[in-house]
Amino acid sequence: MVPASGDAAPSAISGRSAPTAGRLVLGRRLQHLRESAGFTPEQAARALRVNATSVRRMEKAEVGLKYAAVEKLLRTYGLPEPDIETFLGLVEEANRPGWWHRFRDVLPERFSLYVSLESAAALVRAYEPHCVPGLLQTEDYARALLSAGHLPLAAAERERRVALRMERQGLLVREPRPLRLWAVVDEAALRRTVGGPQTMRAQLDRLAAASRMPNVTLQVLPFDTGPHPAMYGPLHLLRFPAAELGDFGYSESLTGPAYVEDVELVSQCLEALNRISVQAPPAHQTENIIASIRKEL
Numbered sequence: 312m313v314p315a316s317g318d319a320a321p322s323a324i325s326g327r328s329a330p331t332a333g334r335l336v337l338g339r340r341l342q343h344l345r346e347s348a349g350f351t352p353e354q355a356a357r358a359l360r361v362n363a364t365s366v367r368r369m370e371k372a373e374v375g376l377k378y379a380a381v382e383k384l385l386r387t388y389g390l391p392e393p394d395i396e397t398f399l400g401l402v403e404e405a406n407r408p409g410w411w412h413r414f415r416d417v418l419p420e421r422f423s424l425y426v427s428l429e430s431a432a433a434l435v436r437a438y439e440p441h442c443v444p445g446l447l448q449t450e451d452y453a454r455a456l457l458s459a460g461h462l463p464l465a466a467a468e469r470e471r472r473v474a475l476r477m478e479r480q481g482l483l484v485r486e487p488r489p490l491r492l493w494a495v496v497d498e499a500a501l502r503r504t505v506g507g508p509q510t511m512r513a514q515l516d517r518l519a520a521a522s523r524m525p526n527v528t529l530q531v532l533p534f535d536t537g538p539h540p541a542m543y544g545p546l547h548l549l550r551f552p553a554a555e556l557g558d559f560g561y562s563e564s565l566t567g568p569a570y571v572e573d574v575e576l577v578s579q580c581l582e583a584l585n586r587i588s589v590q591a592p593p594a595h596q597t598e599n600i601i602a603s604i605r606k607e608l
Contacts, residue, residue: 330372330373330424330427331405331406331407331408331409331427331431332427332428332430332431332551332553332556333401333404333405333431334372334375334376334405334406335372335555335556336405336553336555336556337372337376337381337398337401337402337405338369338370338371338372338376339370339555339556340398340555341369341370341381341384342370343555344384344385344388344390345366345370345384345388347388348387348388348389350387350388351363352366352367352370355384355387355388358383358384358387359380359383359384366384369381369384375406376402376405376406378399378402378403381398381399381402382395382399385398385399409426409427409430410430410478411423411426411427411430411475411478414471414472414474414475414478416471417468417471417472417475418475421567421568422568424570425547425561425568425570426475426479428549428551428559428561429479429482429490429549430479430482431551431553431556432490432549432550432551433488433490433491433550433551433552434490434491434492434493434549434550435490435491435492435493435494435547435548435549435550436493436494436547436548436549436550436581436584437492437493437494437495437545437546437547437548438494438495438496438497438532438541438545438546438547438583438584438587439494439495439496439497439500439545440497440499440500440541440542440544440545441497441499441500441503441544441545442456442500442503442505443496443500443501443514443518444492444494444496445476445479445480446479446480446482446483446490446492446494447480447492447494447517447518447521447527447529448476448480448514448517449510449513449514449517450473450477451506451510451513451514452505452506452510452511452513452514452517453472453473453476453477454469454470454473454506455505455506455507455510456505456506457469457472457473459505461565483521483524483526483527489526490526491526491527492526492527492528492529493527493528493588494527494528494529494530495530495531495532495584495587495588495591496518496529496530496531496532497531497532498531498532498533498534498604499534501515501518501531501601501604502604504608508608511608512605512608515601515604515605515608516605518597518601519597519598519601519602522594522597522598522601523598528594529594529597530588530591530592530593530594530597531591531592531597531600531601532587532590532591533591533592533600536590536591539583539586539587539590540582540583540586540587541583541584541587544562544563544564545562545563546560546561546562546580546583546584547560547561547562548560548561548577548580548581548584549561557572557574557577558577558580558581559571559572559577560572560576560577560580
């Protein structure tokens with residue numbers, strides 16, 4: 312995965328800020344409306360008496376959408392009054408903090424965007440080479456992982472992070488449209504003992520149960536499949552119901568996450584995930600593979 316950079320993706324996804332998906336959508340709509348009306352960022356900025364950078368930051372969701380400024384832009388672009396009222400209603404909704412803001416005391420800033428995007432996604436595809444995906448972890452497994460992190464956590468902070476991870480899992484059972492998860496987990500992640508044999512047995516049971524959920528596709532990539540396109544680390548792709556949001560690519564390393572939005576780079580992520588899913592045994596074999604590994608604990 313190519314790390315996110317100024318060339319690969321807007322600075323809104325650099326990790327410095329975590330806009331809600333609603334703000335990202337409305338920012339793109341503002342850009343589309345401006346371009347459709349034939350305005351440059353500089354011309355739009357004059358209507359607000361600000362510089363062009365301020366307009367670009369609104370369109371990239373780097374800043375909150377101020378009601379008065381958005382209204383002025385919409386009138387400048389010639390939007391009909393009913394459409395303006397509808398848009399402004401969406402602005403109020405998009406500026407409301409997401410549920411994850413309750414965990415802002417322990418949510419790493421550079422990961423908060425992922426949690427925001429995950430909450431708005433219709434589909435998450437993932438390859439996990441080292442550990443069980445967070446959306447499928449048990450509390451004890453998550454607790455053991457967080458205890459083994461490269462930065463020591465106080466017990467209270469660790470428990471808050473476990474609670475955050477468990478709340479994220481509610482996406483898989485939300486109504487009316489649960490998150491669709493398609494995950495390929497490396498065999499190494501299932502054989503690496505985390506928290507002891509009892510914790511691992513419970514974690515494998517959780518994975519077996521998840522594999523039977525209608526909105527979860529779970530595959531295990533065995534050692535004997537050989538090399539594959541994503542051997543360098545975890546890789547995720549998020550897809551959204553809103554047409555304004557294209558797919559996002561996401562990867563992790565010791566130094567932090569990388570977000571990719573550039574169409575060509577996202578296509579490379581998708582190609583890698585597709586090839587891995589073909590190399591792995593089909594999902595209907597997953598429960599048997601997990602049962603075989605569990606017997607060895």
